[in-house]
Amino acid sequence: MTQLAAEIRWMKGLQKGRVMLSVAAVTAAVLAVVIAGANLVSDELPPSLEHAIPALAVFEKNPYKVLYYYEADKQERYEAYQAANETLSPEDVVWRVNAGLDGEFYAVVQPVRDTKAMPLLVNKYHQLPADYVPADLAKLPSGKPATKDTCAAYKEMAGDARKEGLSLYAASAYRSYELQNRLYQGYLKQEGGNAAQVDTYSARPGHSEHQTGRAIDLCGSFGSLNDFVNTPEGPWVKENCYKYGFIVRYQEDIVPLTGYKYEPWHITYVGKEVSNRMHELGMTCLEEYVVKYVDHKPPTSV
Numbered sequence: 232m233t234q235l236a237a238e239i240r241w242m243k244g245l246q247k248g249r250v251m252l253s254v255a256a257v258t259a260a261v262l263a264v265v266i267a268g269a270n271l272v273s274d275e276l277p278p279s280l281e282h283a284i285p286a287l288a289v290f291e292k293n294p295y296k297v298l299y300y301y302e303a304d305k306q307e308r309y310e311a312y313q314a315a316n317e318t319l320s321p322e323d324v325v326w327r328v329n330a331g332l333d334g335e336f337y338a339v340v341q342p343v344r345d346t347k348a349m350p351l352l353v354n355k356y357h358q359l360p361a362d363y364v365p366a367d368l369a370k371l372p373s374g375k376p377a378t379k380d381t382c383a384a385y386k387e388m389a390g391d392a393r394k395e396g397l398s399l400y401a402a403s404a405y406r407s408y409e410l411q412n413r414l415y416q417g418y419l420k421q422e423g424g425n426a427a428q429v430d431t432y433s434a435r436p437g438h439s440e441h442q443t444g445r446a447i448d449l450c451g452s453f454g455s456l457n458d459f460v461n462t463p464e465g466p467w468v469k470e471n472c473y474k475y476g477f478i479v480r481y482q483e484d485i486v487p488l489t490g491y492k493y494e495p496w497h498i499t500y501v502g503k504e505v506s507n508r509m510h511e512l513g514m515t516c517l518e519e520y521v522v523k524y525v526d527h528k529p530p531t532s533v
Contacts, residue, residue, distance in 0.1 A: 294321040300527040301325055308333055327488070329526065330518040331356045336430065336490045337438075350501035351443050352521050355430075355490050358437040361408045365444035368405060377404040378444040380476075381500040385447060388468075388475040397464045402456060402496075403448040405441060412436035431492050440480065445500040447477075459496040472498050473506040482515045489516070 295301050295309045298321065305328050312333040313324045327333060331341075336355040343351070343359050353359055367379040372386065381404070389399045406414075415436060418429045440446035451462030459465045469479055478501055481494040501509075501517070509520055523529060 295325050298322060298325050299529055300329060300522055302329060305329065326519050326522040329522045332488055332518065337435065346443075348525075350499075350505050350517060350521065350525070351445060352517060353438060353440050353443055354518065355434075355438055359408070359442050361437060363442060364407065365405065368444055371401040371404055371447070373401040375401050375404040375447075376444065377401075377447060378500070380502075381445050381447070384476045384500055388472060388477065391471075391475075392464065392467060395467070397467055398452055399464055399468070400450040400454070401447045402450045403441065404446065405444040406439060408436050408442060411439045411442060430490060432494075434491075440497075440499055446480070447498050447500075448494075449496045449498060456496045460493075465495050468498065469495060473510040474503075476500055476503040476506050478506050478509060478517065479515075480517065485516045488518065 293306075295306070296303075302325075305325075308328045309321075309324050312328050313319065313321070316324070319327075331339065334356070340356060340358050343353060343357050343363075345351075346359065346363055346365075365378050368376045369379045369382045371377050371382055372389065377385070385401065392399050411434065415429065415433050418433045419426060422428045434440070441448075448456055449459060449464070449468060450456060451459050451464030453459070453462050472479065477498040479495060480497050480499040481489050481491040483493040486493060499517070505520065505524075508524065509515070509517075514520055
């Protein structure tokens with residue numbers, strides 16, 4: 232069994248295990264009464280049961296602790312976030328809190344220290360240095376700059392799309408801190424100073440993936456970013472970009488998590504290992520991937 236297959240099996244097993252533990256909880260409660268016999272005044276499990284199902288006892292007391300990416304110092308934050316989001320599973324609560332998503336956007340910002348990381352996480356909680364410029368910038372067919380690996384992956388993808396009669400155009404890629412600042416300030420002026428509105432479609436300087444040189448905004452046959460989703464190229468990119476090491480970064484189902492509106496034209500190069508794993512797991516949020524596969528390493532078997 233490959234490592235990826237084992238990881239997928241583990242994740243599915245965790246979901247199944249939660250259901251089994253819930254059923255076991257009810258069964259244990261009934262058995263407790265039977266075994267206790269006449270001692271009905273006690274509300275504690277008999278020692279025999281407590282030792283027979285230690286995993287159940289841990290799960291019932293702390294459903295977060297059984298997760299491999301649990302961090303003990305965040306226990307109170309898990310509980311608070313769960314209380315505010317009652318329908319979320321413990322798994323979703325833990326990875327979101329670990330990613331800092333329980334905090335307001337831009338409230339607590341961490342500097343990006345390893346700019347060579349793959350994947351490279353830049354968002355409303357992680358900021359690049361103002362003077363950061365990728366060392367290996369090259370040119371896309373449109374003339375826009377991007378990192379060497381991003382350019383190579385894009386050319387392969389665009390070539391395969393062309394074989395199917397589709398036309399991709401890289402309208403934007405690398406942007407400097409200064410350019411992003413000018414763009415953001417321009418949008419802010421257009422919106423009458425409404426930063427909350429601007430933040431839904433433009434990154435603040437240092438928080439843009441474009442500064443990494445690994446993000447590309449695509450146009451299709453209609454020649455417009457906003458129309459990209461309605462072009463033949465839009466669905467093709469969404470379904471196939473993972474094969475070349477890209478992800479559609481700001482998908483529709485994670486708008487509340489990223490803080491950006493749905494951008495089907497914005498793809499980010501994360502490398503084939505990451506993009507393929509996310510595809511196999513059905514994972515659309517890069518923050519989730521970083522918590523589960525970069526900050527923590529999953530067990531390889533169940």
